[in-house]
Amino acid sequence: MEAVVKDGIVVRPLAHDDLAAVVAMDTALEGRSRRVYFERRLTAALREPRLHAQFAAVDARGLAGYILARTLEGEFGRRDLALRLETVGVRSDARGGGIGKRLLDALLSHARRHAIAEVRTLARWNHHAMLRWLDRSEFVPAAERVLDCPVRGGEYLPQRDDPVRSHQGEVSPLEIDYGAQSRNDFERFARDTAEVGAMVPGDLPDIVRIDRAITGRNRAEYMQHKLAEAMIDSAIRVSLTARLDRVIAGFLMARVDLGDFGRTEPVAVLDTIGVDPDYAHQGVGHTLLSQLFVNLGGLRVERVETSVAPRDFGLLGFFYDVGFAPSQRLAFVRPLD
Numbered sequence: 001m002e003a004v005v006k007d008g009i010v011v012r013p014l015a016h017d018d019l020a021a022v023v024a025m026d027t028a029l030e031g032r033s034r035r036v037y038f039e040r041r042l043t044a045a046l047r048e049p050r051l052h053a054q055f056a057a058v059d060a061r062g063l064a065g066y067i068l069a070r071t072l073e074g075e076f077g078r079r080d081l082a083l084r085l086e087t088v089g090v091r092s093d094a095r096g097g098g099i100g101k102r103l104l105d106a107l108l109s110h111a112r113r114h115a116i117a118e119v120r121t122l123a124r125w126n127h128h129a130m131l132r133w134l135d136r137s138e139f140v141p142a143a144e145r146v147l148d149c150p151v152r153g154g155e156y157l158p159q160r161d162d163p164v165r166s167h168q169g170e171v172s173p174l175e176i177d178y179g180a181q182s183r184n185d186f187e188r189f190a191r192d193t194a195e196v197g198a199m200v201p202g203d204l205p206d207i208v209r210i211d212r213a214i215t216g217r218n219r220a221e222y223m224q225h226k227l228a229e230a231m232i233d234s235a236i237r238v239s240l241t242a243r244l245d246r247v248i249a250g251f252l253m254a255r256v257d258l259g260d261f262g263r264t265e266p267v268a269v270l271d272t273i274g275v276d277p278d279y280a281h282q283g284v285g286h287t288l289l290s291q292l293f294v295n296l297g298g299l300r301v302e303r304v305e306t307s308v309a310p311r312d313f314g315l316l317g318f319f320y321d322v323g324f325a326p327s328q329r330l331a332f333v334r335p336l337d
Contacts (some may be wrong), residue, residue: 004106009099011106014054014066016042021063022056026089037257041068041086044233051225053083055106057090057099065090067103072120073222083111085121104137111336119334122146126328134332142331145316147324148305151268154297160322161189161290164283191290193283199231199239199251206241206248210274226272230255238268238295242287250275250284252292256301268296270306273315289322307331 003012014022019042023035045052050071057065066089072082085107090099111119120142123130204227208220230239234255242250253272270292275284296304305327308316 004102006102008059009064009097009102010058011102012056012058014042014045014056014068016046018042018056018063018066022066022089025063025066025091026087028092029089038068040233044070044229047232048225048228053107053110055103055110057094057103059094061091061093063091064094064097065099065103067100067107069107069119071114071116073225080117081115083107083116083119085119100133101137108334108336116336118336121332121334122329123332124328125330137334139332139334142333143310144307144331145310146305146307146327146329146331147316147319148303148327148329149319149322149324150303151293151296151301153300154294156189157293157323160286160293161191163189163193164281164286189290191287191294194249194287195243196240196287196291197243198237199227199241199253201227201231203227203241203248203251207251207274210248210251210276213277214274226253229253230271236299236301238292238299240288240291240295242284244279244282244284248276249279249282250288252288254292254304256296256299265303266299266301268292268301268304270304285318286322305329 003010005011019035019038022038023033026038027033041052042054045054051073052071053069055067056063066087067085068087069083069085072084088100088103090103107119110116119139121134121139123134125131204220204224207227208218208223211223212218227239230253231237234257236256238254238256240252240254241248242252251272251274252270254268254270256266256268273285273288293304304324306319306324308319310316
């Protein structure tokens with residue numbers, strides 16, 4: 001996109017040289033610096049420009065506003081592309097002058113040029129200024145459900161951390177049998193029933209294999225991008241794989257961030273969880289989440305957040321069963337005509 005000039009306001013792609021001005025403006029708006037977050041986002045846009053849309057508005061005083069978005073390629077089972085609006089800011093003395101609208105217009109123009117069907121975002125239910133702006137900008141409530149769960153230091157939660165039992169009430173053969181004799185007298189948890197480890201780039205073929213078995217589609221490029229987002233764009237690497245019978249039976253992609261959607265506290269965003277159908281109902285999902293919460297507790301991350309498609313009743317039920325509940329953040333969508 002070339003720079004657009006109107007009424008003395010220039011709207012152009014955000015550049016790495018804008019970092020200091022963006023951080024200063026955001027710090028003034030939020031009351032704390034999120035420099036690392038913005039630096040990662042700008043670096044990611046330079047590394048994969050096709051997956052990012054970032055614009056700046058400049059007036060006679062300098063940077064007047066910014067907007068950052070990322071392309072969604074396959075989340076919630078969608079086939080059409082969408083943009084995830086992650087953050088937008090306008091300098092305090094420039095508010096009311098239409099800067100936010102011009103930035104959003106630049107984002108919508110980018111979306112149309114790239115055959116992107118909609119823009120999605122999240123906002124707190126009580127962030128009234130943002131809700132008013134979204135309403136004026138023709139966003140409407142989205143169908144997906146935003147769920148979250150407090151980490152509380154990774155404390156023990158029975159429905160998440162206990163081994164999964166079958167419908168007959170028996171512990172799954174691949175789970176720990178508490179009635180059996182053992183040389184160890186300490187308790188076992190769901191996370192002890194499989195070999196759980198940090199995800200590494202070499203896990204990609206198995207992740208693609210499991211995703212194909214679940215969705216029936218080969219989404220190798222999409223999963224490669226999600227792996228890069230989880231491992232490179234995340235402030236801390238927390239993505240996991242679970243192995244049974246020496247093969248990857250499930251995976252979990254998550255990222256710890258401090259910045260998306262106005263967040264100022266450390267939050268883990270759970271993007272994707274998948275279990276090989278051959279290992280369904282054997283507690284692999286519980287294993288992954290149990291270990292994730294323990295790890296996040298040690299990192300002092302306060303909350304885990306995820307979004308689920310409204311018709312994915314199985315996944316919704318799973319998250320509710322392990323302690324998730326509706327979030328204070330609401331999902332919104334801006335369809336493109």
